[in-house]
Amino acid sequence: MEFKPTIVAFLCNWCSYTGADLAGTSRLKYPPNIRVIRLMCSGRIEPTFILKAFREGADGVLICGCHPGDCHYHEGNYKCLRRYVLLRKYFKQLGIHEDRFRLEWISASEGKQFAELVNEMTRTLEKIGPCKIKAILETFDKGED
Amino acid sequence: MTNSEKPKLKLAIYWGAACGGCCVSVLDVHEKLFEVVAAADLVFWPIALDVKYKDVEAMPDASIDVSLFNGAIRNSENEHIAKLLRQKTKVLVAYGACAHLGGIPGLANLSNREEIFKRVYDDSESTTNPEGIRPVPNVQMPEGELSIPTFYNDVMALDQVVDVDYYLPGCPPQTERLVEVFMAIVTGAELPPKGSVVGASDKTQCDECERKKTDNKTIKRFYRPWEIVDDGETCLLEQGLICMGPATRCGCGFRCLKNNAACRGCYGPVEEAKDPGAKMMSAIATMIDSNDPDEIERIVDQIADPAGTFYRYSMPASILRRKIIKNESPRKT
Amino acid sequence: MKRITIDPITRLEGHGKIEIFLKDDGNVENVYFQVPELRGFEKFCEGRPVEELSQIVTKICGVCPGCHHMASGKAIDAVFGVEPPPTAQKLRELFYMAHFVHSHIAHFYALAAPDFVVGPTAPVSERNILGVIGKVGVEVGSEVLKQRRIAQEIQALLGGHQTHVVMNMPGGVRKGLNEEQRKDIEKKAKGFVEFSQFSLKVFNDVVLGNKEYVDIILNGPYALNIYSMGLVDQNNKLNFYDGKVRVVDTLGKEHCKYSPTEYLDFVEERVETWSYLKFPFLKKVGWKGFIEGQESGIYHATPLSRLNAADGMATPLAQIEYERMYSTLGGKPVSATLAMHWARLVELLYASERLLELAQDPEITGTELRAKLDKTPREGVGIVEAQRGTLTHHYWTDEKGIVTKVNIIVGTTNNNAAICMSLKKAAQALIKTGVDVNEGILNMIEMAFRAYDPCFSCATHSLPGQMPMIVNFRQTNGEIIRTVRRD
Secondary structure, eight states: OOOOOOOOEETTTHHHOOOOOHHTTTOOOTTTTTEEEESSOOOOOOHHHHHHHHTOSSSEEEEOOOOOOOOOTTHHHHHHHHHHHHHHHHHHTTTGGGGEEEEEEETOOOOOHHHHHHHHHHHHHHHHHOOHHHHHHSSSOOOOO | OOOSSSOEEEEEESSSBSSSHHHHHHHHGGHHHHHHHEEEEEEEOTTTTOOHHHHHHHHHHHHHEEEESSSSSEHHHHHHHHHHHHHHHEEEEEEEEEHHHTTTHHHHHSOOOOHIIIIIIIOTTTTTTOOOOOOEEEOSSSSSSOOOOOOOEEOOOGGTTOOSSSEOOOOSSOOOHHHHHHHHHHTTTTOOOOOOOOOOOBBBBHHOOSSSSSSOOBSOOOOGGGSSOOSSSTTTGGOOOOOOOGBBBSSSSSSHTTOOOOOOOOTTOOOOOOSSHHHHHHHHHBBBBOOOOHHHHHHHHHSOOOOOOOOHGGGGGSSOSSSSOOOOOOOOO | EEEEEEOOOOOSSSOEEEEEETTSSEEEEEEEEEEEOOHHHHHHHTTGGGGGGHGGHHHHHHHSSSHHHHHHHHHHHHHHHHHOOHHHHHHHHHHHHHHHHHHHIIIIIIIIIIIIOOOOOOOOGGGGGGHHHHHHHHHHHHHHHHHHHHHHHHHHHHHHHSSSOOEEEEESSSSSOOOOHHHHHHHHHHHHHHHHHHHHHIIIIITTTOOOHHHHHHHSSBBBOEEEEEEEEETTTTTTOOOOOOOOESSSEEEEEOOGGGGGGEEEEOOTTSSSSSSETTTTTTTOOOOTTOOOOOOOHHHHHHHHSSBBBSEEEEHHHHHHHHHTTTTTSSOTTTTTHHHHHHHHHHHHHHHHHHTTOOGGGOOOOBOOOOOOEEEEEEEETTTTEEEEEEEEEEESBEEEEEEEHHHHHHHHHHHHHHHHHHHHHOTTTOOOHHHHHHHHHHHHHHOOOOSSOOOSSSOOOOOOEEEEEEOOOOOOEEEEEEE
């Protein structure tokens, strides 16, 4: 069976969720393997959410927020950016492929860009393969072979 | 030896993958020792008593009143004795950071058995091992079979192998906190709900730390401790030195901070923050005083070692509790 | 082949087990001392900022964390290519002497004293700290606890944490000493000197004054004729904190003297399948198996080996005791393993005197605590004497000071082969055809082990009246044929 990656996408209410919605209403095709979680602002995202997403079996995690300067709450998306950069460094140490975790700015009118983004990320994840985190962490490895 | 009035508390103290510091913390009761000894019968404590595993196996189930288990679960012997003590004990306490969260040995989860063995037995510069000899769990010698425990790939906290009644955090726990908990048990005080952290406050280090703090916690630059001269008064974070204080319970008397060393989180997280590293990363990132992607990258680059700094003591207990090592296939146990 | 398993060994720091194999005639065929633990510090320190290592490696051992902290601090200084300013060096050494005082007091009174003050085959119920107190008085017991506590308080003052020290920074220390604190330490140091002399007197009266004990020390099955290692200063006097590593051979002649950066030319380690702990030996002599003698590269690193390897003690009172010890035991080097206990007390006196010297040094309250760092970090080795032996830390970093490799040879590790051999010798001498292996015999085998003070053993609380031990004699199929109990 062909591998269909699961992407957990955290979208902010004001820009990126609306943009994703637009992609839908415009009947733009993008893979159905994306699980959307809507928050009021990308600044609400804390590392725990991302860690849990991977732990629960996500093959990729996507964060979308308003373009810099456009955040409904002024600075929320910048806070998100800073956390994203630090998390990337942590993930590198944990051996998680860097293409599994992405942050992109999507405005309310960028339905097309959203669809392309999801397409592209899905293809990338298909190439990398499934994320082994959940399978590996489900049991404690006692190295008895 | 026993007081005929009130039966003495049967107390056991055991170490898994440990350093002995938790046992020393018990001995650091100093003169209070006589009170401890008057109230408790030590029935198993390898550092001090000659009670052997066979003797523990022979004890009736739940006959030990309190067992303080320190050290992480690193190998099959640690796990076996953890399970044995669970069976023989009424109240099992995860004592110290290693049993509570995995501790320093938990950093080995950024690696695995093969990598460790390769470094220690093959690549170590002082080691000569042309035949690639490795210690193995069972080996036949001319005289008979010898065995040593299986070294696991994963380091675990105590509650990842057995049911734990209480957690007493710290590396090691501050002795005064141990005495308070011990006296509470001995005097029959009502114990908090099962699964609680005892011997530590619900507040963080910042609550006790005496350094001057302001509301302005924005960082333009993170420093390695040797890059600046700490002014001795101001909050370390405000000076750009990473300190785990905001994410760490207090109870140790801010002992590292008193000596101008940043907190490294050995007392573990407060109740609400199950994964202490994640909360701290969130806070640290928020503090970065920049909106420019390039500058943000530069500043984050100054955080030398996120995994080893934010999860120094808690890697096995964290959400992503180990590094994913290539070609590793998950094993079912 | 019949076997006796002792698992776990007890009254020490760490995990271990002993397997004794018996021939059909009841004599000992072989003895294996197995260390079942490994944590992998040398791997998981990789990727850490090098300055963090001095606070990570203290977790190798919670009984001698100060030793790892100092070796690490020195290695980190070397990585950055700096020497700490004099005040910082002296503060470190001051801390370190307090660390030795606390540890040596605890070891002697709780571990060694019962076997000697009360007697190796005395009833089990008396062979513990209570029995010692019974012989020397309750005041002494309280004094032991008090002196240990005072030494720990000095450690906490200087080192931050009394166990897992946070004192060192690259190029220096984090905190200084003021005059009031200095005066207080000076007063306490004088107390240590007195207590050390008292402890030597206890040893003199109770142990040396007893012919039976002297006989056990000199003629018991505990002598091991091997090389001796210890750290010495430029005058070849023992120094715990700094100097060069000197090794003397079985005749007491210098085999080598190396500075930290040269250790790889002189010490090598080998691996066995039945223990997680490696076996260091002298490279230039070579590994000839678990045998003694001039041709075998096996050495020990203990208080006794340190005194063997040095030409004397750097402080006057300790020097007198050093001379007295050697004249009593018939010259240098001494191979009687149990003499380690005596050597440990001589060291206690030296540490106390040195502590006093440093407390009276005008530079100790200086304010220059850190050297400036201006070189690219690269590689460094730090060596100190831990209470249990020579301790070596070797770090490599990238240009940012992030650790790329770590190699450590720990104090007790030096003695791995020697401990195996001491145990085998003791077992062979004590377990023979027709001998009833009772608990007295078992204890005398343990004494061979205990002399090395393999990390910590503290019974500074009352032991239960018994020292329970169960020994099972098994057929090779595992069936128990006989059990000897003392519980």
